[in-house]
Amino acid sequence: MIGTELVLMLRRRRVWLCWALLCLLPTVVAVLLATTRLAPPPGRGGAFLSAVLSDGQLFPAAALALVLPVFLPITVAIVSGDAVAGEAAAGTLRYLLVRPVGRFRLLFAKLVSVAAFTLLAVLLVTVTSYVVGVIAFGFGPGAELGGGGIASLSGATLTPLQLAGRTAGTVGYLALCMLTLGAVGILFSTLTDSPLAAALGVLAVVVTSAALQPLDAAEAVRTFLPTQHWLAWIDLFRDPPLLDAVRTGIEVQLGWILVAFGAAWANFTTKDVTS
Amino acid sequence: MAAGGRRALSRRTLLVGAGAAALVAAGTVSWPAGATGAPGPAELLARIRASASQPYSGLAEASGRLGLPDLPQLEQATALFTGTTRIRAFHAGPDRWRVDELTAAGERDVYQLDGVESLWDFGSQRLTRIVGTTSLRLPRAGDLLPPDLARRILSAAPDDPITALPDRRVAGRAAAGVRLTPADPDTTVAHVDVWADAPSGLPLRVEISGRADPGRPVLISELTSVDLTAPPDDVLVPVVPPGATATEVAATDLTGALRVLGPAAPPGRLAGRGRLPRFPDLPGIGVYGSGLGGFVLVPLTGRIAGQAVDGATGAGGVPVTVTNGRAVGVSTPLLSVVIRAGGRRGALLVGTVSPSVLAQAAGELSGQAP
Structure with missing residues (x-):
């Protein structure tokens, strides 16, 4: 079942289009930065963006910070909102449920498929932006010294191995953050037969969370907001790496995934499927 | 069948709802402070004042609501008192420490090593060594660390009355509290509350409340995690990474x-x-x-x-x-x-x-x- 869902996901053109668009935005930014050599001043613009001119190896981090607030959530909303509602809209859901497969297994396979999409999305952005960054901005002064490492946010040099490890940690963390939206999308997808409505529901959750974040009045609920911890991965590029915020972020995201997927299960396994 | 379905839906929804409530409760519950072996306000105050040599590493968060207007050239300093600042500290002793101001776009670090002060700014990729000292400077993130803030306030008001506060849990430790209430009728400060690790005297949380609204602190600084062992030597030494510049400037005269x-x-x-x-x-x-x-x-x-x-x-x-x-x-x-x-x-x-x-x-x- 999981294998079937993964193959189906990989065969969809919209999935490849989402990945292509995600990789396109950082590429456009890299081309503009490389041709104009005008990086945002220190402290302004996206994280790491002011430093990429001196070392292209920092560009994957800058690229992830670029796609994180809007583009990544939109693609996850589109794919996860389509998970069940897409089958219902196409009239294939009831035929799917005729097979001797439990509804929980079907839903779990959908979640695995969305998880694979988010992981591959973050991974593709990271790999393409590394290649684009190194082509556009070079390896930086560390390469001349035989190191090839980059300056951490704290100044200490990160070796290529440390950089690879921390980038891998970032990819995993952001994939988990996006999987939260994926689980919410699957929940909405079981509540409606319209994939568009489910995707818009996910975006409504993102916008609401982002709007509540800066409010003092929302202090009591801030730590539970899914977007609150999205930038915690930046702490992985400090030296020594700071794990407090990442740990809290993982706990909150896992909680959201558990509750959203649980609610999707509670609704879908007892739903009268007519389409 | 339909009725059975609704019953099942209800049971499963209730199960998920209970699970969600349990997760939220686990995230918000205040654990009891536990026994601090609180030594009494006077003794605690003495321990706090003597805690400057207590080594520690930790992460702090300071939030200010002072409502200061934006002042040209002073935005960095006023932001400390009008927003939330994340600070990481490595403190080996009064003349060997490092304090990082953590931002979403980078980091500004201050190193103090054997009498020499250095500043690292990731944004400008520059390590600046400060030559000489100055008796007056603008506030910086390190001033808001609970240990520094508490000791500075308490040493400025040695004669004001102090009372004990209920213990509370701070940074996973049982902390003993003390309240300083200024006697001066003209001060804007209603009271300053300090919670400290009782055995070491290291302040872990500081709340400053104004007389305009004593129930709502205008400045809260808290160590959210702390380790009372000395930080490793290598984190206290500033380095110039490849591509960054190193400069030397005289202390502002x-x-x-x-x-x-x-x-x-x-x-x-x-x-x-x-x-x-x-x-x-x-x-x-x-x-x-x-x-x-x-x-x-x-x-x-x-x-x-x-x-x-x-x-x-x-x-x-x-x-x-x-x-x-x-x-x-x-x-x-x-x-x-x-x-x-x-x-x-x-x-x-x-x-x-x-x-x-x-x-x-x-x-x-x-x-x-x-």
Whole structure:
């Protein structure tokens, strides 16, 4: 079942289009930065963006910070909102449920498929932006010294191995953050037969969370907001790496995934499927 | 069948709802403080004052609601008191420490190693070594660390009454609390609450409340995680990464700049408060009042003072009546400011006293103005 869902996901053109668009935005930014050599001043613009001119190896981090607030959530909303509602809209859901497969297994396979999409999305952005960054901005002064490492946010040099490890940690963390939206999308997808409505529901959750974040009045609920911890991965590029915020972020995201997927299960396994 | 389905739906939804509630409860529950072996407020105060050599590493968060206006060139300093600041500290001793101000776009670090101070700024990719010292500087993130903030406040008010507070859990440790209530009737500070690790005396949380709303602290600084062992030596040594620049600058010399102003010697008394022997090397600057009810007199040129008065008036400042020149006052929950302009010289008065005290001081200064 999981294998079937993964193959189906990989065969969809919209999935490849989402990945292509995600990789396109950082590429456009890299081309503009490389041709104009005008990086945002220190402290302004996206994280790491002011430093990429001196070392292209920092560009994957800058690229992830670029796609994180809007583009990544939109693609996850589109794919996860389509998970069940897409089958219902196409009239294939009831035929799917005729097979001797439990509804929980079907839903779990959908979640695995969305998880694979988010992981591959973050991974593709990271790999393409590394290649684009190194082509556009070079390896930086560390390469001349035989190191090839980059300056951490704290100044200490990160070796290529440390950089690879921390980038891998970032990819995993952001994939988990996006999987939260994926689980919410699957929940909405079981509540409606319209994939568009489910995707818009996910975006409504993102916008609401982002709007509540800066409010003092929302202090009591801030730590539970899914977007609150999205930038915690930046702490992985400090030296020594700071794990407090990442740990809290993982706990909150896992909680959201558990509750959203649980609610999707509670609704879908007892739903009268007519389409 | 339909009824059975609804029952099942109800059971499963209830199960998920209960799970969600349990997760939220686990995230919000306040664990009991546990036994602190609290030594009593006086002994705790003595331990806090003696805790400067206690090594620790930790992460702190400071939130301020002082409502300061944006001041040109001083945005970084005022932001510390008007927003939330994340700070990481590595403290091996009074002359071996590192404090990082963590931002979403980078990091600004201060290293103190054997008497030499260095600043690392990721944004500008520069390590700056500071040569010399200065007796007066702008506030920075490290000043808001609970240990530094608590010790500075408590040493400024050695005679004000203290009382014990209930223990609470801070950074996973049982912390003993003490409240300092300023005796000065004119101070804007209602009380300062400090919770410290009882055995070591290391302050873990500080709350400062203003008299305007004593139930709602205007500044809260808390260590969210702490380790009371000495940090490794390598994190205390600043390094210049490949591609970054290393520079050396002299500590800001305010003495020369102030001498250019040719300020009058600050009066021995202002608004009924004696001048303290602070910053004797800085001409024209006077610190008045003891404890938490004090203020500072800073001389300004006539032009800068005039611009500041205009700016403060435009920002909603209240005019202050003076016999010579003009003055305007701005008050926030904790800090009061009065700027006086007139002739070739002006003055900035700022402190944790009520605006009326500063208005009186401005009136006395205007009476002495040439």
